[in-house]
Amino acid sequence: MxxxxxxxxxxxxxxxxxxxxxxxxxxxxxxxxxxxxxxxxxxxxxxxxxxxxxxxxxxxxxxxxxxxxxxxxxxxxxxxxxxxxxxxxxxxxxxxxxxxxxxxxxxxxxxxxxxxxxxxxxxxxxxxxxxxxxxxxxxxxxxxxxxxxxxxxxxxxxxxxxxxxxxxxxxxxxxxxxxxxxxxxxxxxxxxxxxxxxxxxxxxxxxxxxxxxxxxxxxxxxxxxxxxxxxxxxxxxxxxxxxxxxxxxxxxxGGHAPTVIFDDVDLDKVVAEAAAYKFMNAGQICIAPTRFYVHESVHDKFVKNISEAARSLVVGDGMDSATQMGPLANSRRMDAMERLIDDATRQGADLIVGGSRTGNHGYFWQPTVLANVPESAAIMNEEPFGPVIVTSPFVDEDDVIARSNRLGYGLAAFAFSGASDRANRLGSAIEAGMVGVNTFAATMPEAPFGGVKxxxxxxxxxxxxxxxxxxxxxxxxx
The missing domain is CATH 3.40.605.10 (Aldehyde Dehydrogenase; Chain A, domain 1)
Structure with a gap:
């Protein structure tokens, strides 16, 4: 072509x-x-x-x-x-x-x-x-x-x-x-x-x-x-x-958007939307969801389903009509992906799918899912800006809010819960300039766009x- x-x-x-x-x-x-x-x-x-x-x-x-x-x-x-x-x-x-x-x-x-x-x-x-x-x-x-x-x-x-x-x-x-x-x-x-x-x-x-x-x-x-x-x-x-x-x-x-997912949601719907938003532009969007904190009762199912979605993506030249995800923008992003994923796996994260370059030319990276990623891993502390989902299970609402707010970043955040009182609490408690509650659409022309911290x-x-x-x-x- x-x-x-x-x-x-x-x-x-x-x-x-x-x-x-x-x-x-x-x-x-x-x-x-x-x-x-x-x-x-x-x-x-x-x-x-x-x-x-x-x-x-x-x-x-x-x-x-x-x-x-x-x-x-x-x-x-x-x-x-x-x-x-x-x-x-x-x-x-x-x-x-x-x-x-x-x-x-x-x-x-x-x-x-x-x-x-x-x-x-x-x-x-x-x-x-x-x-x-x-x-x-x-x-x-x-x-x-x-x-x-x-x-x-x-x-x-x-x-x-x-x-x-x-x-x-x-x-x-x-x-x-x-x-x-x-x-x-x-x-x-x-x-x-x-x-x-x-x-x-x-x-x-x-x-x-x-x-x-x-x-x-x-x-x-x-x-x-x-x-x-x-x-x-x-x-x-x-x-x-x-x-x-x-x-x-x-x-x-910069941002490092926490995404909190409770066990009272339509998980299939959340997975489909998460894959669409996360892998858009090969994950190179400042408000892309990055740190997925998933309730422990649905964590493994979320990982399985999001991994299937990642594995099914067609990666290729952006000019090809069959392509669903294009390359990273430059070689610097390739090096960053390699460093962050290697560090996470060394610290005990489970590499479920992807994790490496693909193809013999250009800057293509496989859609990647890392599960059970420790908070000490670099990828949980540095904005990955690439096509990698990182997950960590949680049990307690107060704990997951604290984990969501622990970084200096505060651009975008996302939270999903079927309980309206909890959804209200999450929208107020998470420290970010933009919070999507039960949606990944955190921006529109009519809305202010900006961060805190x-x-x-x-x-x-x-x-x-x-x-x-x-x-x-x-x-x-x-």
Whole structure:
């Protein structure tokens, strides 16, 4: 099966496609084959300075555009994403490896989120305060300024689009650095915004050496807001840089979602949903269920059934219509899977299915189930970010809540129980920014998305998401 032709990636500055032209390059690899698809141009300091200057100038004009008109432009961008779904989805699959049907779903979901932010543009309400004297007292919301955004490779269209759309809806301009491993999906999404009618200088897409780019952008006095999605380690570093300049920051960091399953549920239904959500994108989703705490009376049955589901998955090239799970995104994830699974089995975990690489090319890993995993195992303490389910039995409700909350992570969590009083207790007691109770659907465009503890701060999505891109001003006029 021959892959579709891959378009040459570029930097996008002032609406112009900027190629290598003497710049350094980084290889973009197809994770299904390991082959180099293209060379990605690396932004120079002068490229970044140009993008910053343009963003500062465009902010003055874009922020003055009425919110209703900004929303109309974003609505058109969402329409273009739907019209271009095949082109964008193909780019995502070639870049990141996920099956084409998942890539199409990502683009569709992305367009829905852009639609939501388009509507939020007109809902940035202030208020009028009553005063005892003549005059007026107003609380108004204003765009914070040019934004620097950073996104990882696992959702290469959705994550950049959510940050771009929210910034633009608020009246901000945006310079975004998506992941170098997956450039083309983000570029195609950015061009939807530009083709919809935002000013060319209002959005730039840059790639290169991450530390250099983040330091350069954050150090600029023009940039007033930072938005980052990625690991807790990198997020902590960027937060330190931002703090030196007292810049507002939204951080969506790592997770290690506990999934508590009691013995009063429809186990077959939970298993089917768990397999679907866990192995989506080969487990490379920050809110994927990871630590499965299953009541001891149904633990073995859960392990047996989820193992059968894992064993039945068709793993292959994302461009193949028969594929149900694609490869891992890069060789680093392969090494991490090997290290974590080896450590768990050395500590006494039972390897039920999978546990190793598969195929003789690309970054394919078998869907894996590890049972009876001790809390001391690295995989119970580090986000695995791969297609591996880890289980541990429990008896006591208070104990399983304590085990769910014991890590520094607090992004997403899931709990399943047929008893409504217990379900209510679990939803309240588990420490996470998002909790799915009797469902793995823990996010939607209308809902806030964000974590607690080491999983970051600030929110994206929902009515709360746009507020991070706005400042609140009080005006008292006599």
């Amino acid at each position: 021959s892959a579709p032709a891959y378009e040459q990636p570029y930097l996008l500055i002032n609406g112009e496609r900027v190629g290598r032209d003497g710049r350094d390059g980084l290889p973009v690899r197809n994770p299904s084959t390991g082959e180099v698809l293209a060379e990605l141009p690396v932004a120079t300091p002068s490229d970044l300075d140009r993008a910053i200057e343009l963003a500062g100038g465009a902010f003055r004009t874009w922020s003055a555009v009425p919110p209703v008109e900004r929303g109309k432009v974003l609505k058109r961008a969402a329409e273009l994403m739907r019209e271009r779904i095949e082109s964008i989805a193909t780019a995502i699959t070639l870049d990141e490896g996920k099956p084409l049907f998942e890539a199409r779903w990502e683009v569709s979901w992305t367009a829905d989120v852009v639609d939501w932010q388009a509507e939020e543009a007109r809902r940035s309400y202030g208020r009028v305060l009553p005063v005892s004297t003549k005059g007026r007292a107003l609380v108004v919301k204003e765009p914070v300024g040019p934004v620097a955004a950073f996104t990882p490779w696992n959702l290469p269209a959705f994550l950049p689009a959510r940050k771009i759309a929210t910034a633009l809806a608020a009246g901000c301009t945006c310079i975004i650095k998506p992941a170098e491993e997956t450039p083309l999906g983000a570029l195609k999404i950015a061009e939807c915004f530009l083709d919809a009618g935002i000013p060319r200088a209002a959005l730039a897409v840059v790639f290169g050496e991450p530390s250099m780019i983040s330091t350069h952008l954050i150090n600029s006095p023009v940039i007033r807001k930072i938005s980052f999605t990625g690991s807790t380690r990198v997020g902590t570093h960027l937060a330190e840089l931002s703090a030196r300049h007292v810049k507002r920051m939204t951080m969506e960091l 080491d999983s970051g701060y600030g929110l994206e999505g929902g009515t709360e998401g746009i507020d991070a891109y706005l400042t609140t001003k009080f005006i008292h006029q006599l």
